[in-house]
Amino acid sequence: TATQLLDEGKYVAAAEQFRLIETSGIKTSTQPDFESAVSLLKENAQYYEAYCALQLGNDDAESMFLRFIKEHPENPLTKLAFFQIGKSYFKQGKYPDALRWFDKVQSEDLNGRENTEYKFMKGYAYFSAGDYKNAQALFSEVKNKRSAYTEDAIYYFAYIAYLNQDYHLALLNFERLKNAKKYRDSYPYYITAVYFLDKRYDDVLNYAIPILNATHQKNETEMLRIVAASYFAKADYPNSVKYYSRFEDEDNGRTQNTQDSYQMGYAYFKTGNYEKAAIELEKMEDKADIYNQNGSYTLGEVFLKLNNKQSARNAFLASSKLGFDHPLQEDALYQYAKLSYELDFNTQALDATRLYLKNYPHSTRNNEMKTLLGEELLNSKNYREAVEILEPIPNKTESAKIAYQKVAYYRGLEFINERAFENAIGIFLRSLQYPEDTKIEALTRYWMAEAMYEVRKYGESVQNFETFLSMPEARHTTVYNYANYALAYAAFNDEQYKKAATYFERFLAGDEQDKNTINDAVTRLGDSYFVMKSYGRAMDYYDRIIAQHGPGEDYALFQRGMIQGLQGSLDTKISTLNDVLTQFPNSDFADDAAFEIAYTYFLKNDGPTAKTGLQQMIQKYPRSSYIPRALVTIGLI
Numbered sequence: 001t002a003t004q005l006l007d008e009g010k011y012v013a014a015a016e017q018f019r020l021i022e023t024s025g026i027k028t029s030t031q032p033d034f035e036s037a038v039s040l041l042k043e044n045a046q047y048y049e050a051y052c053a054l055q056l057g058n059d060d061a062e063s064m065f066l067r068f069i070k071e072h073p074e075n076p077l078t079k080l081a082f083f084q085i086g087k088s089y090f091k092q093g094k095y096p097d098a099l100r101w102f103d104k105v106q107s108e109d110l111n112g113r114e115n116t117e118y119k120f121m122k123g124y125a126y127f128s129a130g131d132y133k134n135a136q137a138l139f140s141e142v143k144n145k146r147s148a149y150t151e152d153a154i155y156y157f158a159y160i161a162y163l164n165q166d167y168h169l170a171l172l173n174f175e176r177l178k179n180a181k182k183y184r185d186s187y188p189y190y191i192t193a194v195y196f197l198d199k200r201y202d203d204v205l206n207y208a209i210p211i212l213n214a215t216h217q218k219n220e221t222e223m224l225r226i227v228a229a230s231y232f233a234k235a236d237y238p239n240s241v242k243y244y245s246r247f248e249d250e251d252n253g254r255t256q257n258t259q260d261s262y263q264m265g266y267a268y269f270k271t272g273n274y275e276k277a278a279i280e281l282e283k284m285e286d287k288a289d290i291y292n293q294n295g296s297y298t299l300g301e302v303f304l305k306l307n308n309k310q311s312a313r314n315a316f317l318a319s320s321k322l323g324f325d326h327p328l329q330e331d332a333l334y335q336y337a338k339l340s341y342e343l344d345f346n347t348q349a350l351d352a353t354r355l356y357l358k359n360y361p362h363s364t365r366n367n368e369m370k371t372l373l374g375e376e377l378l379n380s381k382n383y384r385e386a387v388e389i390l391e392p393i394p395n396k397t398e399s400a401k402i403a404y405q406k407v408a409y410y411r412g413l414e415f416i417n418e419r420a421f422e423n424a425i426g427i428f429l430r431s432l433q434y435p436e437d438t439k440i441e442a443l444t445r446y447w448m449a450e451a452m453y454e455v456r457k458y459g460e461s462v463q464n465f466e467t468f469l470s471m472p473e474a475r476h477t478t479v480y481n482y483a484n485y486a487l488a489y490a491a492f493n494d495e496q497y498k499k500a501a502t503y504f505e506r507f508l509a510g511d512e513q514d515k516n517t518i519n520d521a522v523t524r525l526g527d528s529y530f531v532m533k534s535y536g537r538a539m540d541y542y543d544r545i546i547a548q549h550g551p552g553e554d555y556a557l558f559q560r561g562m563i564q565g566l567q568g569s570l571d572t573k574i575s576t577l578n579d580v581l582t583q584f585p586n587s588d589f590a591d592d593a594a595f596e597i598a599y600t601y602f603l604k605n606d607g608p609t610a611k612t613g614l615q616q617m618i619q620k621y622p623r624s625s626y627i628p629r630a631l632v633t634i635g636l637i
Helices: 002-007 011-023 032-055 061-071 077-091 095-102 112-128 132-143 150-163 167-177 187-197 201-214 220-233 237-251 258-270 274-281 290-305 309-320 326-342 346-359 366-373 383-390 398-417 421-431 438-454 458-470 472-476 480-493 497-509 515-531 535-548 553-566 570-583 590-603 607-620 627-636
Strands: none
Touching: 002 011, 002 032, 011 032, 032 061, 032 077, 061 077, 077 095, 077 112, 095 112, 112 132, 112 150, 132 150, 150 167, 150 187, 167 187, 187 201, 187 220, 201 220, 220 237, 220 258, 237 258, 258 274, 258 290, 274 290, 290 309, 290 326, 309 326, 326 346, 346 366, 346 383, 383 398, 398 421, 398 438, 421 438, 438 458, 438 472, 438 480, 458 472, 458 480, 472 480, 480 497, 480 515, 497 515, 515 535, 515 553, 535 553, 553 570, 553 590, 570 590, 590 607, 590 627, 607 627
């Protein structure tokens, strides 16, 4: 019969028999019950025909089941059809497809063995998809019931607990597998790992060593690593070396990490095998972690034992750059600085000593490190770090005050060159706190005034220039006369025009000038008197620029015209401004002159000429700032 063939696994023959039943023309009686039974028989035959196709791996199996499900949704075998398709995909390792079909049926739709099988398979499909939460929930339902899947469910449930760092739960369940032959070469690793993570080092040793000596484990290399690390944690370095050696032989460099290399190297160091210690410690990866810091420091100690001071210096440097263990970092920097000095790495020795003093201002080694610096501090010309070292020293000695005054001054000049003027002002003020060298003090005052000018603190700039000029040492500097010029500019921008004129004149009467600066000072003198409405004196200075035909002649000529207008000579003003346009057609003041000419005609009540001039000006200088005034004036005409 078809069912016998199905039970015997003869799916081709069984499928043929079921197909015959499904398509047979059995005549039904007029009795409803008989007709219903025949209909159910045919439906079931359709299901089993699809089941056979599924077992044979036929491509149309899924479509046959779908047709059965669609045509007979109320048939009791429909739910089983969903499960069978999912189970088939599960056996093929197609877990996403299996899940898709398992999701179409509820566990309560299945009974007994199929219910347990469904839960485990669906749980494993979730597990394979990385959905550990749903997987563990299903494994939990299977692991406490006796079935063919009990041990598997316990194992995967415990494994997920281990991944979730629920080590107590993982341990409870892994320990249930102690008599499970299937997992006897895998679960001991997890029990060992949980003991280790719980810092139960004696339990690790008592449990793992007999197993390692009596069996071969899938994760034997990892178990050897844990045993060695447990001995290391107990400071039993000879036994740690023993098991690390076994680990290294089996691992062959495949998984050895920075922590392994450090602990192996340290254990060899503590047992006096310095050559082997150096080999292991040099295997550490260049990673920023606590093991690398400790390992580098230990490597430095190893090289000192081997009388290799150059390599020891490099190792201490590497350790000093990592801050996971602060006391160790301090000691590594100390060792590096001393070895750098001993091996004549002078610049590096100074840098390291400065850094040490900066980072550890309260260290008991401070006096020793300051002695190491000595008088080389200023000669290094590394003013930034020099300031950082000298500044925090309380109750400075006379030599420290002299050094600090100078390095702060030179650091300020560096800020000036970097155009970091606010920083420059700050450091100059700190230099002035120690006026040990009067020339440095005077120069500091001068450059602070310059920095204040750059940040538009013109009033303070004026005060500092005046202080500089009043200092006896100022006359012996190369910037003495230039300070008059700089002070005048600061005063001019601070609207202290009388003072500006005074110091521009002092500059012109002094020494050490250049032609361009002289021309600029003369022009600014004219501007100062112009603002003060001393038009005659202003005209004298503008005329000097015009007569010399030097830079700024166009501006001076324009200013001459403006003064003429202010003095009531409107025609002369127009003539002078026309000279600006004629002689300097590309001047920055051409649009100014064009507007003023037209506007002067407006003031003379010559509307047509003014309007024509303003329109021409707008057309010729469409981007001029005078456009709005020109339009307003045209409107007034």
